[in-house]
Amino acid sequence: MSDQAYWEGVYSRNAETSLSWFQNSPDNSLALITKHSALVNKHVLDVGAGTSRLIDKLLHAGVSSVSILDLSEVALKTAYSRIPPDNVDKVSLLHGNVLNYDLQPASIDIWHDRAVFHFLTEHQQRQSYLEQLARVLAPNGLFVISTFAHDGPERCSGLPVCRYSIEELKTIFGEEFSLLESIEERHLTPTGRAQSFIYGCFKYTPAVINK
Numbered sequence: 001m002s003d004q005a006y007w008e009g010v011y012s013r014n015a016e017t018s019l020s021w022f023q024n025s026p027d028n029s030l031a032l033i034t035k036h037s038a039l040v041n042k043h044v045l046d047v048g049a050g051t052s053r054l055i056d057k058l059l060h061a062g063v064s065s066v067s068i069l070d071l072s073e074v075a076l077k078t079a080y081s082r083i084p085p086d087n088v089d090k091v092s093l094l095h096g097n098v099l100n101y102d103l104q105p106a107s108i109d110i111w112h113d114r115a116v117f118h119f120l121t122e123h124q125q126r127q128s129y130l131e132q133l134a135r136v137l138a139p140n141g142l143f144v145i146s147t148f149a150h151d152g153p154e155r156c157s158g159l160p161v162c163r164y165s166i167e168e169l170k171t172i173f174g175e176e177f178s179l180l181e182s183i184e185e186r187h188l189t190p191t192g193r194a195q196s197f198i199y200g201c202f203k204y205t206p207a208v209i210n211k
């Protein structure tokens, strides 16, 4: 089964509020973004957005433009159906794989990812992610990432994941991404299990700007 079919199945068979990663309010993501960036005249990309309520919160906080990208069209449509009519023109739905989606160079001011990167268990996948991120994020842009921490689960939605410390994330993303802040989170799943996440908020300063 393809990754796309897998995730379509997950969102087609389950109520979003029953999914282990469900958050009624993505407080840590929102706090990092709003503390370290303005929202007016900014374009946010949420990769692997699923049905996350982050876009609702960002629109409420005054963001100018937000794109949500996911392998699941069902999830994207669910998220879109919540957007009030006066805000729909600020939202773009991007259905596909973040590793090879055709995004404009330096077009994104804030890249947010809660839980795609930790599904990339092969070196080549992580390399593709890094290349896409560095190509698409504008200089001085913000990169906010959240993955399972080392005491978090070894699988998510039945799939194996890689777990990280903030030091490991710093090493992977390298010198062009300087850490502004990190947060440790004990996420409670809808069934009450605790899961450890690590969040990192980085500023992107490319050594060479020739995109």
Ligand SMILES: C[S@@+](CC[C@H](N)C(=O)[O-])C[C@H]1O[C@@H](n2cnc3c(N)ncnc32)[C@H](O)[C@@H]1O
Pocket (backbone or CB within 6 Å): 007, 021, 022, 023, 047, 048, 049, 050, 051, 052, 053, 069, 070, 071, 072, 075, 096, 097, 098, 099, 113, 114, 115, 116, 119, 156
């Ligand atoms: C654990 S869920 C998290 C959803 C959302 N970020 C949240 O916090 O509620 C992971 C999401 O990433 C999506 N996904 C996984 N791999 C992806 C990829 N390579 N490209 C785009 N989306 C992907 C899945 O479809 C799923 O919606």
